[in-house]
Amino acid sequence: MNIKGIHHLSAITANAKENLNFYTNVLGLRLVKKTVNQDDTSVYHLFYGDERGNPGTELTFFEIPMAAPNQPGTSSISATSLRVADDEALHYWKKRLEEFNVEHEEIKERGGRHTIAFKDFEGQRLIFVSDETNEGVPGGRSWDKAPVPQEHGVTGLGPIKLTVRDVKPTEKVLMDVMGFHKIDSYPSPEQGQPDIIVYETGEGGSGAEIHIEERPNLPFERQGRGGVHHVAFRVEDLDELEKWIERISNVGLPNSGFVERYYFRSLYFREPNGILFEIATDGPGFDGDEDIEHLGETLALPPYLEPQREEIEAKLKPLDYKPGV
Numbered sequence: 001m002n003i004k005g006i007h008h009l010s011a012i013t014a015n016a017k018e019n020l021n022f023y024t025n026v027l028g029l030r031l032v033k034k035t036v037n038q039d040d041t042s043v044y045h046l047f048y049g050d051e052r053g054n055p056g057t058e059l060t061f062f063e064i065p066m067a068a069p070n071q072p073g074t075s076s077i078s079a080t081s082l083r084v085a086d087d088e089a090l091h092y093w094k095k096r097l098e099e100f101n102v103e104h105e106e107i108k109e110r111g112g113r114h115t116i117a118f119k120d121f122e123g124q125r126l127i128f129v130s131d132e133t134n135e136g137v138p139g140g141r142s143w144d145k146a147p148v149p150q151e152h153g154v155t156g157l158g159p160i161k162l163t164v165r166d167v168k169p170t171e172k173v174l175m176d177v178m179g180f181h182k183i184d185s186y187p188s189p190e191q192g193q194p195d196i197i198v199y200e201t202g203e204g205g206s207g208a209e210i211h212i213e214e215r216p217n218l219p220f221e222r223q224g225r226g227g228v229h230h231v232a233f234r235v236e237d238l239d240e241l242e243k244w245i246e247r248i249s250n251v252g253l254p255n256s257g258f259v260e261r262y263y264f265r266s267l268y269f270r271e272p273n274g275i276l277f278e279i280a281t282d283g284p285g286f287d288g289d290e291d292i293e294h295l296g297e298t299l300a301l302p303p304y305l306e307p308q309r310e311e312i313e314a315k316l317k318p319l320d321y322k323p324g325v
Contacts, residue, residue: 003201004234005137005208006157007280008058014225016044016063023048026100028148031296032286037062042315050140053286055234056207057140057156070227073219074165075274077228079125081158083139086132087114089152093128111186123226129158136205159209160231167214169272232278244279262302
């Protein structure tokens, strides 16, 4: 039983059209699947990733059109890192963010790596992180048809930051249940606050890290557009997922049990500070129902939703995607 690293992260947008424009045309990610929220098929679920949507590269968004703005606070996933190859790529991205008038900070060090923090059009908190000195879980390969030079493109998800009121119960789940280990800490950007603690799993490196910020005096986050819904962790296959379902149940954490997502199989549970975790299998992947050259170009539905296609499509606003433009 081995958590290999970060599998994907799912966030919230109120505008699928603008979201698609930002993440493909500005950030240069590939739309690898245009589908629907399987728990509410009236809205889109968009999956972005590397050239194939490999595990560890997937950033996904649920569209909730009436969602209020996210109100930051504790019990939250408070920053999402995107990996780039090296420090040179950060300088490219600094210029590109300025070109597109994207709110961003200067290049600065976080946890021993050079980074740029920035926000999307809804305030989603993102961080480019350089893999210049990184060792561990390999990244993916950015798409060669993206409007960003391939050598500077996003290669996957980096460290995910959690903000909690009390680090100890979350740490206990990460270390005693999920097999993470504590490797480092670094100063909080907020004066007088505890250091941010770094945990890693599997082969380690930026694709396998969770960073925890303890902020006991903050209010709880009110999730909305620009916020993050959950973070998912990688396991190899269905056999291993079934062992994790048993383990999570045996330690007394309420959970979803097995959930079929077609592109992967999942288990959901909340850690003690209330943050939603998912454990997801590496496969089957996104090319089982679409040719690899045409991922994301049409509405994809898993077989168990296909009989409802006409009804589902009638509720969705058209969302055109012209890859490589």
